[in-house]
Each structure stands twice: as structure tokens, then as C-alpha cells.
Amino acid sequence: MRVTFTVNGRRQEADDVWEGESLLYVLRERMGLPGSKNACEQGECGSCTVRLDGVPVCSCLVAAGQAEGREVVTVEGLADHARRRGDRSGHTPGAGAGSGPAGLSLQDARGWTARGTGSRTGDAAALAPIQQAFIDAGAVQCGFCTPGLLVAADEMLERNPSPSDEDIREALSGNLCRCTGYEKILDAVRLAAARQEPREPQSGGARP
Amino acid sequence: MDFLRPATWEEALAAKAEHPSAVPIAGGTDIMVEINFDHRRPEYLLDLNRVEPLTEWEVGADTVRLGASVPYSRIMERLRTELPGLALASHTVASPQIRNRGGVGGNLGTASPAGDAHPALLAAGAEVEAESVRGSRRIPIDAFYTGVKRNALAPDELIRAVHIKKATGPQQYSKVGTRNAMVIAVCAFGLALHPDTRTVRTGIGSAAPTPVRAGDAELFLGAALEEGGFWESGRALPPALARQFAQLAAGACNPIDDVRGTARYRRHAVGVMARRTLGWAWEQYRATGRPLEGAA
Numbered sequence: 001m002r003v004t005f006t007v008n009g010r011r012q013e014a015d016d017v018w019e020g021e022s023l024l025y026v027l028r029e030r031m032g033l034p035g036s037k038n039a040c041e042q043g044e045c046g047s048c049t050v051r052l053d054g055v056p057v058c059s060c061l062v063a064a065g066q067a068e069g070r071e072v073v074t075v076e077g078l079a080d081h082a083r084r085r086g087d088r089s090g091h092t093p094g095a096g097a098g099s100g101p102a103g104l105s106l107q108d109a110r111g112w113t114a115r116g117t118g119s120r121t122g123d124a125a126a127l128a129p130i131q132q133a134f135i136d137a138g139a140v141q142c143g144f145c146t147p148g149l150l151v152a153a154d155e156m157l158e159r160n161p162s163p164s165d166e167d168i169r170e171a172l173s174g175n176l177c178r179c180t181g182y183e184k185i186l187d188a189v190r191l192a193a194a195r196q197e198p199r200e201p202q203s204g205g206a207r208p
Numbered sequence: 209m210d211f212l213r214p215a216t217w218e219e220a221l222a223a224k225a226e227h228p229s230a231v232p233i234a235g236g237t238d239i240m241v242e243i244n245f246d247h248r249r250p251e252y253l254l255d256l257n258r259v260e261p262l263t264e265w266e267v268g269a270d271t272v273r274l275g276a277s278v279p280y281s282r283i284m285e286r287l288r289t290e291l292p293g294l295a296l297a298s299h300t301v302a303s304p305q306i307r308n309r310g311g312v313g314g315n316l317g318t319a320s321p322a323g324d325a326h327p328a329l330l331a332a333g334a335e336v337e338a339e340s341v342r343g344s345r346r347i348p349i350d351a352f353y354t355g356v357k358r359n360a361l362a363p364d365e366l367i368r369a370v371h372i373k374k375a376t377g378p379q380q381y382s383k384v385g386t387r388n389a390m391v392i393a394v395c396a397f398g399l400a401l402h403p404d405t406r407t408v409r410t411g412i413g414s415a416a417p418t419p420v421r422a423g424d425a426e427l428f429l430g431a432a433l434e435e436g437g438f439w440e441s442g443r444a445l446p447p448a449l450a451r452q453f454a455q456l457a458a459g460a461c462n463p464i465d466d467v468r469g470t471a472r473y474r475r476h477a478v479g480v481m482a483r484r485t486l487g488w489a490w491e492q493y494r495a496t497g498r499p500l501e502g503a504a
Contacts, residue, residue, distance in 0.1 A: 001211060018209070019209040019210060019211040019253060020209050020243040020249070020253065022240060022243075022244065041241070041244040041245065042241040042244065042245070043237055043240075043241065043302065043303075043305065043306050044390055046303065046305060049305055055308045056304060056305050056308060057305050057308055057309050058237075058305045058306065058309075060240065060244060061235070061236045061237050061240040061241065061306075061309065062236055062240070062309070063211070063233055063236055063240060063243075063253060063255065065211040065213060065253070065255055066233070066236065066255050066257045068213070152304070152305070170304070170389075171304060173303050173304065173388065173389035173390070174302065174303020174304050174305045174306065174389060174390065175303075
């Protein structure tokens, strides 16, 4: 069957999708977006976490057909998503607007690489603040769990800009990491939260 | 495999009538695991995500009509006052990602003895609204679970909603597992005080072939509270009373040894949870005499 949905702001289509196929498989194998990781295939590890109509879900447990007509944000589009969120809340009015079609093409998404600057004052479009914070805090070791953690953490900070440690632990409780012992990951989320604090406090996007 | 995508509830019922073997998929947190692992190849998947009324709820005078697909995260956030036991149970479900997708309809459809919602539904008192093209009926929750992963639904029926009695007193929920997140219950216990009818109801998960109530424990406690005038006085419960309640609750179990725990451990743990949840709920009752939001 054919499935059409929005990925990182652009309409995408996949053909010959098997009816039992997961959204994760379509993203990775049919659209060439391997950022969302395939690990447990049973919703245990969170490494396939994406936003579906804004809500974090395990893409391995969403049937591809269920994504029809809906909006998906993957880790490849996270920086773009964070930038647009900033635009919407008026921090950098007009930035990014009017320069080509909205969202990220599949080609751009496939070619996305982390271009950290080592400083948060660098090119804002290259990395989402949560991505920069993960680098700065040393929260990435083997990196396999990182995409899922980034998507989950970014969503929490959007909803809850000043999370307590408990809030962070709960928001990330569906994401397993076998390298870091989680401490650096918690540091990274605290760092990202602290960095967004000087901005206006009501900047969190509305949850659908 | 065919993927059926009804846009309305009526279309969903028609599809289920035409293909009774169709497996409903909403949150996908059960069925997609089975498909991913090649344990199941349903002939038809019946996607219910487009049927919007399933994600809505209505708060009535005495009950909440909870749409089958209302995600656990919504129940936690929005129905803590009306359904404190179910809200607590929802909070123990897996992880945020799973709670954003899964709902009570799927828990009931799968009817696993380990489903987190069941003890809370049994304790609160509920009816399952099942519907087919033949009509709609309400199945009392006590009659819904018919065996291990079996329920009272007919092949052409779908779960439309669950009607759950609004709390008139404190409700508590407890679950044993190796950690707080991503745990299939070793066993679980739900307890609801119903001051309006001066009764106590319970629900036990993962300690019998189906979710069950601890009937003898409920009767014992109900009678003891009545005879001792505890509902009026709000006095502290004597430890012996709580112990007896716990023992009867443990006796209601019919558990097995499996990878998550032994039968002996489960029986013991259910007794402990019964005593603790009673203690918590009674303290809440004494403090306010009114329904309280559950504590996470």
C-alpha cells in the first residue's frame, strides 16, 4: 500500500509498504532516514522515539498505515524543529521564513550531520539546543540511544521548560542507555534547560 | 494482510462485522510487538486511530464514559479526581512513549492478567461498552475476563468505551516490579473505598489466570468497618483488621511460577500490597472523608 505523511515538515510518500510494517521501518528503509534506531522492536528501549503529531512515541509500535496524513518529526529534523519553535515564540522573528519550502527534504535529512561548534553561540541552525547540550555535557558514548533520548528530552523541554530532576527522569524513563549510567544525560538536559531559561518563560509550545 | 482504515465508528463496526477475524489496532503497543516478532500475522488489521470519538471521554453524574483509545497519559493528567485509582495505574504503565499511545480499550481487548488497568477497574466498578452492527451492550467488569487473555467480546464486537464509577472515596494502586518504568507487573493490587455504599472493592493483577477481585477480603473488611462504626468515626484501623484483610486478599490469588516471580512470592506480595493500600486509603479517608487525588 501507499502511505503519505509529513516527515520533518515535508510531505513524503512511500510505496509498496507492507500492511504490518512499522513506521520505524518506513522511515529507515524506505525513506533512508536511519537516525531513529531499530533495537528492541517492542517499545522497551525508546531508541526509535519520534514525534507523531507532536507526541513522543515508539515508532516501532506505530503501524505505517496509522501515520497516514499525520506529522512525524525524527531526530534528523530536530534542529529544524527547534529552530522553528524559536521562530514561533518570537525570539528570532523572520529567521528562516521565506527561504524556500518549509521543513527538511529527505536529501537534506539524509545528509544531516552534527555540526557542533563547541559553543552554544555558534550556528543555531546546525544543532538543536538539546543536541549541543548532549555534546557539551559528554552525554554521548556509543550513541545508539542518543537519537531517541534527544527527541524525548526536546519534547519535555518544550512542554516543561524548567523541569525538576524527577521530571527529567520520568520523561526519559522509556529510553535505555547501556553506556553512560545516565548521569551525563541528566546533566545535558539540565544544561539545555538552564540555557533556555533566560528566554521568556512562556516559550513552551502548546501540546496538541 | 489487509489494512482497514475506517473513518467513523459505524465504518469500524461494519468492517468488524464483515471481517470478524480482523485485529483492532489503536495504540499498537501489544499487536505491533507480535507482528514485529512474527508471532502473529492477522489477516486484517483494523486501524481505529481515525475514529476520533474513541479518544474522548464524558464525565457524567455518577460515571465517566471513557473512550477506548483515550491514552493513559490523558487519564493521568485529566481524570485524577474522578478516577484516582485508574490514574495511578495509568502512571505505572511502561513509559511516556507507551502511555501516549496505549489506552484502556487495548488493555481490555488483550485481557492479559498483567494488564495494569484491570485491578483499578475492578476496584472502582466498571462496565465495558461493547458494540457491533447488531447493537450495543454493557458487560460488567466482573464478567468481562473469561480466561488467560480471553474476554467476553463476541467476534464481531469492538470496545467503544468503559463506564467507570466516579470515585466517592480514596482509591489506591500498587504494583510490584523490578523498576518503576517499563515493567510488566509481577503482581498488582487496586483498592477503592466506596463511602457512599459503605463498601470496599479490590482488584488483583497477575496473580490468577484473569484479573480478579478479592471477594472474601472485601466482605470481611466491609463488615468490620460497618460493625466498628469506622465509616462515621474515621478511627484508625486496628492492625489485626488490616492483617486479616491482607491474608484474605492473598488467599484470593491463584498464581503460577513464571519468569517474573514465583507463586509463593506473588501471594505474599499481594498480601503486603493489600495491607499497604488499605493503610494509605484509610489515612486519606480519615484526613478528608472525601475523594482524593491519588499520590503518584
